Amino acid sequence: MTLTPQAYRPEAKILDLGDAFYDAVDAADFPQTILRFRNDRAASQVGLDTLSDADWVTHFGRLQPLPGSLEQPLALRYHGHQFRNYNPDIGDGRGFLFAQLRDDRDRLMDLATKGSGQTPWSRFGDGRLTLKGGMREILATEMLEALGVETSRTFSLIETGEALTRGDEPSPTRSAVMVRLSHGHIRIGTFQRLAHLQDADNMNRLIGYVLRNFYGEEPGDAAAARLLTLVVERTAKLAASYMAAGFVHGVLNTDNINVTGESFDYGPWRFNPSWEPGFTAAYFDQQGLYAFGRQPEAIHWNAMQLAIALRTVSEAQPLINALDTFGDHYQPAVSTALLWRLGFAPQNPTQDRALIQAIEQPLREGAIALDRFFFDSFGRGIPESYGDAFAEARTLIALYEPRNDRSHPYWHGEPCSMLIDEVETLWSAIAERDDWAPLNAKIGAIRQMGEALL
Numbered sequence: 374m375t376l377t378p379q380a381y382r383p384e385a386k387i388l389d390l391g392d393a394f395y396d397a398v399d400a401a402d403f404p405q406t407i408l409r410f411r412n413d414r415a416a417s418q419v420g421l422d423t424l425s426d427a428d429w430v431t432h433f434g435r436l437q438p439l440p441g442s443l444e445q446p447l448a449l450r451y452h453g454h455q456f457r458n459y460n461p462d463i464g465d466g467r468g469f470l471f472a473q474l475r476d477d478r479d480r481l482m483d484l485a486t487k488g489s490g491q492t493p494w495s496r497f498g499d500g501r502l503t504l505k506g507g508m509r510e511i512l513a514t515e516m517l518e519a520l521g522v523e524t525s526r527t528f529s530l531i532e533t534g535e536a537l538t539r540g541d542e543p544s545p546t547r548s549a550v551m552v553r554l555s556h557g558h559i560r561i562g563t564f565q566r567l568a569h570l571q572d573a574d575n576m577n578r579l580i581g582y583v584l585r586n587f588y589g590e591e592p593g594d595a596a597a598a599r600l601l602t603l604v605v606e607r608t609a610k611l612a613a614s615y616m617a618a619g620f621v622h623g624v625l626n627t628d629n630i631n632v633t634g635e636s637f638d639y640g641p642w643r644f645n646p647s648w649e650p651g652f653t654a655a656y657f658d659q660q661g662l663y664a665f666g667r668q669p670e671a672i673h674w675n676a677m678q679l680a681i682a683l684r685t686v687s688e689a690q691p692l693i694n695a696l697d698t699f700g701d702h703y704q705p706a707v708s709t710a711l712l713w714r715l716g717f718a719p720q721n722p723t724q725d726r727a728l729i730q731a732i733e734q735p736l737r738e739g740a741i742a743l744d745r746f747f748f749d750s751f752g753r754g755i756p757e758s759y760g761d762a763f764a765e766a767r768t769l770i771a772l773y774e775p776r777n778d779r780s781h782p783y784w785h786g787e788p789c790s791m792l793i794d795e796v797e798t799l800w801s802a803i804a805e806r807d808d809w810a811p812l813n814a815k816i817g818a819i820r821q822m823g824e825a826l827l
Contacts, residue, residue, distance in 0.1 A: 376440075380420030382475035383441030386586050393575055394563075395447035398469055401490030401500065403550065405534030406434030409504075409809065410511055414820075415526040415554050418476045433552045434531040436489060442472035448492035452569055453562030453628025454678060456662055461569055463562070463628055464494030467501065470558060481586045483558045484528060487551040501537055504530075504547035505800050506640075508812065512799070513639040514553075515816055516791045519823030520618040521713055523611060525555040525637035541656075547804075556635045557587050561604075561679045562628035568682035576685050587633045597683040598691035600632075605676050605695055607634020609702035610710075612669040617710035619645040619743045623654030625663045625671040627678050644791050647743055648736035669707075673699045714826070716752030717773040728769040735762035748788035751826075752777045783825035789818050 387395070408430055416422040421439075424432070431437050438444055448465035455463075469492060472484040487510070488502025507530040517524040529552040536545035559579070567576045580600050581592040588603050611634050615622065622629075623641040631637055643654035650666025658664070663671050676699060680692040708725035711732070712718065719725050732755075736746065739762060749756050752775035755763045783789075799815060802808040 376420060376423060380417075380477070382420065383439060384473040384475060384481060385441075385443050386473055386481055386582070387443070387447065387470060390578060390582055391575075393450075393572075394579070395449050395470070396464075396493050397445045398448045398492045399490070400436035400446060400469075400486075401533075401550075403434065403533035403535065403548075405532065406430045407532040407534070408434070408529075409507075409532050409549070410527065410530040412526055412528050412554075415528055418478075419474050419482060419554065429529065430531060433529040434533070434550060436471060436486065436550075439472045439474070439484075442474060443470065446471050446486070446489070448494060449558060449563070450494070450566060451560050451562035451628055452566040453560065453626050454565075454675075455626045455628070456658070457674075459565075461566070462494075462496065465492055466495040466498055467491070471552065480556055483555050484552055485555060485558050487553065488533070488548065489550050499537070501533075501535060501548050502551055503537055503539060503542065504532055504549040504803070505542060507549040507551040508800060508803065509642070509796060510551060510553070510639045511812070511816070512791055512796060512819075513642050515819045516644070517618060517620060517636060519789075519819050519826065520614075520620075521710065521826065522614040522618050522620065523556075523635045525553045525635060528552045528554040553637065555631065555637050556633045557583075557631060558637075559583055559587075559632050560628050561630045561632060561675055561682070562626075564632075564679055564682040565627060568685045571685065573686050576683075580683075580686070583632055595687075595691055597687035598695050601676070601680055601683055601692055601695040602698065604632050604634065604679060605699050606702045607632075608672050608676055609669075609699050610634060610706045611636055612672040613703055613706035613710045615668050616665075616707055617714045619648075619665075621645060621652060621654040621663070621665045622668065623658070623663060625668060625675065627675045630672065630675045632679070643793055645743060646792055647740045648733065649740070650737065669703055673703075712773070714747050715750055715770075716775050716777050716779075716826075717770065718776045720773060724769070724772070728766060728773075731766035731769055732763070735759075735766070738762070744788040744790040748784075751784070752779050777826075781821075781825035783821050789822040791815075791819070 413422045446469040448469045450464045452461045468486040470485050476482050491500035511527045514524050514527045531550050533548045535548040537548050538544040580596050584590045584592050621643045629638045641655040645652045645665050652665040680696045705722050708729050709719050754770045755767050799812050802811045
């Protein structure tokens with residue numbers, strides 16, 4: 374194996390927490406390991422892009438340890454609210470923390486798996502991932518990264534040669550093991566577990582771990598409140614970025630909220646075709662709990678559960694004060710995110726909010742295709758073809774300077790979208806003909822859009 378020492382910097386910081394936080398596990402032994410996707414762009418940021426395909430498969434298909442990092446995979450322990458119902462019987466059930474390392478920004482990063490086999494937390498599951506599920510996660514993470522959302526990256530996808538039975542797609546279906554690169558995997562549910570156990574010592578240990586390793590701060594006398602303040606700010610920004618991207622996560626449970634504010638773990642996600650607040654991603658979300666327009670509320674509610682968990686080691690008032698800042702962070706963040714997608718730099722909070730309100734109402738009432746709208750309006754204002762409903766928005770947007778001259782070739786084509794019909798078309802090419810060319814072409818188109826939006 375060839376690695377660049379200056380770029381590859383392994384870590385094992387998770388071990389500082391102790392074995393009350395995880396279970397050492399073994400990876401499944403797969404019948405096959407066929408490399409389907411390797412993210413060399415992400416790999417270059419952690420010094421792993423020089424791996425040969427054979428070494429890549431050894432580490433991310435056979436899950437042999439990376440040198441200098443964890444000697445054995447760790448299934449993390451956590452609880453969580455799932456659709457507002459508390460569940461103490463969850464944890465890493467079909468994945469584990471495989472390795473830790475530093476990226477080119479000196480951030481502590483996790484390489485974690487999905488579909489790598491059963492763990493003590495698998496319950497009645499087989500610990501496996503469908504190949505379609507892995508393909509969908511590639512598309513979600515690539516699209517979100519291009520649209521400016523802080524997200525995990527799909528690092529690797531390897532087909533594993535098993536036939537899986539699933540109730541929500543034609544079976545038997547193909548299997549895969551996926552590796553994602555994330556800025557940590559500590560969830561709100563990790564804190565909830567310790568609160569459930571009334572384990573103050575490990576709660577303080579976890580607070581210190583997160584502050585030191587993900588926020589670069591030493592814990593002080595008010596460490597719990599400080600952590601909540603930081604998490605509230607990051608998660609408010611995450612909620613705002615979902616709205617600007619037109620994205621619906623689908624399963625915003627507390628075990629799916631990373632305390633670094635990075636989005637991860639994509640199951641029944643969707644991109645909203647238009648600005649429809651009631652649009653949902655999960656067929657089982659019958660009440661619309663995690664609908665497009667309710668995502669800020671859902672994420673705020675999750676932050677509230679973190680505050681409740683932190684009461685194990687903190688007085689209530691400092692936590693309430695921190696939690697109450699969510700709206701103060703969300704409002705300017707959503708304006709900034711939407712202006713970024715429109716190709717303009719923010720001016721001031723009052724003016725920015727007025728512009729966003731002037732855009733949101735006609736978008737909602739007109740059922741306008743979001744991707745086409747942002748493409749047509751980027752850096753030049755809303756075209757007259759969108760009608761008089763945007764008259765106020767046109768007047769306001771004339772006060773802004775474009776941050777991009779639209780010279781990138783992307784602007785001479787068509788908008789890049791990722792609606793459900795295209796996802797199914799891409800999967801059909803793989804399922805019916807084992808044709809990966811359309812998926813690879815789509816990844817290229819998404820990345821081109823990301824370059825044009827910078």
